[in-house]
Amino acid sequence: MKPAPFAYARATTLAEVFDLLETHGDSARLLAGGQSLVAALNLRLASPSVLLDINGVAALRGISFADGRLRIGALTRHAELGADPLVAQHAPLLAQAVPHIAHAAIRNRGTIGGSLALADPAAELPACILALEAVLVLASREGERRVAARDFFQGLYQTALRGDEVLAAVEIASQADVPCTLQELARRHGDYAIVGLAAQSARGALRLAWFGVGATPLRTPRAEAALAAGDVAGAQAALAGELDPPEDLHGPPALRLHLARVLLGRAAAALKGH
Amino acid sequence: MNELSSVDRPNSYIGRSVPRPNAKRLVAGRGQYVDDLRLPRMVHVAFLRSPHAHARILSIDSAAARAAPGVVRVVTGAEMAEVCTPWVGVLHHLKGLKSAPQHALAVDRACWQGEPVVAVVARTRAEAEDAVGLVEVAWGELPATVDMEAALAEGTPVIHPALGDNLAFMREHVGGEPDACFADAESVVVQATFHTGRHTGVCLEGRAILADYNPAEGRLTAYHSNQAPHMMQTVFAKHLGLREGDVRVICRDVGGSYGIKVHVYPDEMATAALSKILGRPVKFSADRMEGMVSDIHARDHRIAARAAVTKDGVITAMEIDDLTGIGPYSVYPRTSAVEGNQVVNLCGGPYALRGYKARTTVVFQNKTPTCQYRAVGHPIATTVTEGLVDLAAEAIGMDPAELRRRNLLADDVYPFKNHANLSFEGLSHQACLTKLLAMMDYEALKAERDALRAKGVYRGIGIASFIELTNPSPFMYGIGGARISAMDGATVRLDPDGSVAIASGVTEQGQGTEAMLAQIVAGAVGVDIARVRVTTGDTETTPYGGGTWASRGAGIGGEAALQAGHALREQILVIAGAMLQAAPEALDVRGGAVVDRATGAERLPLEELGRIVYFRGDTLPKDLPRELVATRHYTPKDYPFAFTNGAQASYLEVDVETGFVTLLKHWCVEDCGTVINPMLVDEQIRGGVVQGLGGALLEHCVYSPEGQLLSGSLADYLLPMSGEMPDIQVAHVETPTKESALGAKGAGEAGTAGAPAAVQNAINDALRPFGARVFAQPFTPARILTALGKI
Amino acid sequence: MKLDLSLTVNGEAISARVEPRMHLVDFLREVLDLTGSHAGCEHGVCGACSILVNGEMVRGCLMLAVQAEGAEVWTVEGLTESGAIAALQEAFVARNALQCGYCTPGMLVAAATLLKANPSPTREEIREGISGNYCRCTGYHAIVDAIEEVSRA
Ligand SMILES: Cc1cc2nc3c(=O)[nH]c(=O)nc-3n(C[C@H](O)[C@H](O)[C@H](O)COP(=O)(O)OP(=O)(O)OC[C@H]3O[C@@H](n4cnc5c(N)ncnc54)[C@H](O)[C@@H]3O)c2cc1C
């Protein structure tokens, strides 16, 4: 299929982006890596009247580290994320996640901002951001506002982003030398996971962020507490009350719940072996 | 290989791994697939397809679409029916098979989600799609018959009321004395119910046709991504009111076919009709989403089966009850009853059963039509048969390889007529099994499996023997009234430069048909293969033939080419004899020159012979025949089909915590008679194996209860990717058919025939310590975990 | 509404006017007649459309032509003429690592990309490296063999 017609505009500064968003309102869509959006256009699942290409906006690029915080620009491609030394040092969970995302060609274009803004519940990066307790920087003409990851993902493909806003960056407190692990089960290399788990240790506590098990990436506090206390079985048992996975082509809810328990066991072993 | 004397000439290429002449063009991106072609005044068509599984078309408002930019024409089913007559997919020899008239565009009712309803022709495909979105159809939804199990039940809506019920076809067969075998008190009876998931072929190049009707000549030229140009010539002529001679079908490069591109599709018929209506070229290139709901599906079967085995290991009988749903129409012209019919024919095929009882029930439903897809019925029959054999082995406590060794037909019983009345000229089950076990080092593998099992690693070994039907005679379609040629021809010509041109009725979709023909003819005539060029896939320039399907290219097309090559050599020798004042019998053609047969000394290069014949014929004796072109045809006559056989094995690991299966290695030994090009045959096998593995583990057309295809994109219909597929070791046993001089049987489907059964048996072997078994494909993590009682 | 587009394709400077909705593979195929790159799905899954943009492998169906403004694009046609993938092409032919050939242009781009990043990959790494590219005909084994062969040469 071919996309329905649309107009196309290229922005090079955030100010231009805000202008264009203001002019076109809801009928406009931002185009980042295009690895989800262009597929949706080709399938005519999305038919915006204007595409605003933000790939030329320098302010959305770059990875930097200052004051104990890692800042990752929204336009950072998956491939860059996976290869960046600062990311490997301060947010190794993200580096671990990258090889699981799609295939090389898609990682060359897809961006972290696009992945987070899309908020696919089976995607790796939103769950990692949740496990990292990252802060999302949302920019609009009024300035920047910072939203905690747990407040950003609001429902199926729903985020805290307003129509006049752009996701500019994510900020992450350094997790250097803190154990973490990313576990997922996907049918084939590069497929979205049936179930996945991003686990990040943090000063005696543990953050478990799940993907593929609900409408959004989710944390499971009771399982976290049990696991932090060294009770793997208790953590696995707690999942029944904390996860309510959907049924889909992969199988019934019980499949995902079971696989989540298995992944939890594997994550516990991986963190222990760290 | 002493039977091969007639092909085993000094510069024979038979048995050599010669690279394909057309591959160089394809790796350079110089293929010519239909969508690559562009003609003057060409327009594009897109179809509005039914969003419902079953619905009445109450009204169609296309005013907005007609006014949309770039739109050339909007055509509804009623308008289309004036140009293109409907068809009914039945064959007389499949007794009782019934179906309803099917139109190129649904006229007043759509019967599956994806059926084409309105055609929009525009300057570009994008504009045609824009306008499709503007067509308004008022639908009256009808109850859909989706579940095949309920298709014949009281109260289930009958899809075609004129047919009386939803039963398309039923066949029962009894061979020997099954009841006595099952009643035998000394025997153990094992049983299971198998499900083979609905699949589709997913050719990487979607179906495509560029139809060019020229009103001045009254001729239609169709550039078609298709396997059977002559069959399509007949079909276009018949349903568009043209003479066959006024239709030319050209199949250039075809981006995968596997049986998908050998059927009559309503959207392709509509495209040809639109070209006739508009008097200009119209292109249709199915995109992936429409391909998923409109390419034929296959293998939607439920088979309840049982087998009787004596305690000392004689498998005496099998009983099979097959049910299959084929969509709302039997597909034209090959019909959708063939697959079920094959299940009845093929179950138990490698074994000598004393009793056999089988039934297939073929029902209509509101899903995408099913029809013949690579290895038609074979993977189903093999999965059932070999699943039962493994159950029998377990029941009597015998090694499954040993049980096979005891029960497979002996290699010296041929000719043999089996329990399903199939006639086998010569098979090699025992030799194949022996070779397979040696190749995989069965005993060492078992020891490894057992050692790992003790450590909590669950690996399984699965074996599957199989038969494969190839080289079909007119008994496949012709006797049922279909104009599908079982005969194929080849024309072989010597040009003045000493090069040889072949035109053949069989076609190329990447199997290596053209390489195979060049090898055969180069050897038969006596020239270097580099001096041979091949034309296929054009009804205007090739001898009439059937095309490439049912593994017939080498066995039938190859034999015709061999005979034509020999005939050309004889012609050359007669002329050379006159020129050289020698007896033709004392001469031969080798390496592109006429030579002295006894000494091999060169007497006359072919280009010199060509120069004299074509340009200086005045110097030759007046009454000397000067033909340097020969056509020969071949059709199998002694046997309805040339059966082949083989054995496969799978080694895999099941993660019993997650239900994930990791394929570790796969082996296949098969016997396709004379191997013309080992490399090409091996790659046919490997490609076929992976299509079988896809069906076993990943691929599935899943429908909602309302008849909506849920796995309708490539994100949901999971194809095998390189990361999950194993290395595949291939070996051969050669039992040439004596029906032809070449001795070749087919090899295109063997891989697909056996792979799912091997995987099923290997998974069940891995799960044996848990008493868990799976018989429903695809063997997903959910199904394996369910069998293990974990979910 | 069409937009102006200037880019380099296979070393040749190109100027064209295109509709924004046209994706890059369609642009190459329909506007430039570079029909070597194929569209097998147009939703990013099959890899038949794999091409190089500014030296990186991308899905041609998931990039709009207008996004290639100023870019340097290489397709199988240009890579053939420059000789950049000659060894792979030779090995694919010799090993019969293609049947219908529809996947092959994209597969060659994936193989070349893999070998550039990892000149001596294991079979598993080769399988992973080309895992984003479907081949429905070969079963992959011969493709892995051909790439392995080139990596050893
Ligand atoms: C075959 C295939 C397999 C894939 N497998 C995986 C996988 O396993 N795991 C995975 O996580 N992903 C997978 N993806 C998706 C891929 O990672 C995408 O790149 C990603 O989801 C979207 O990023 P993008 O930059 O391409 O965004 P785009 O497609 O450009 O945009 C996506 C959405 O986000 C919006 N958006 C983009 N950037 C911003 C911004 N800065 N501010 C506000 N809104 C913005 C867009 O308007 C759009 O609505 C796969 C994709 C394909 C085609």
Ligand code: FES
């Ligand atoms: S056409 Fe681009 S990935 Fe399939």
Ligand code: FES
């Ligand atoms: S060769 Fe046909 S898809 Fe790869």
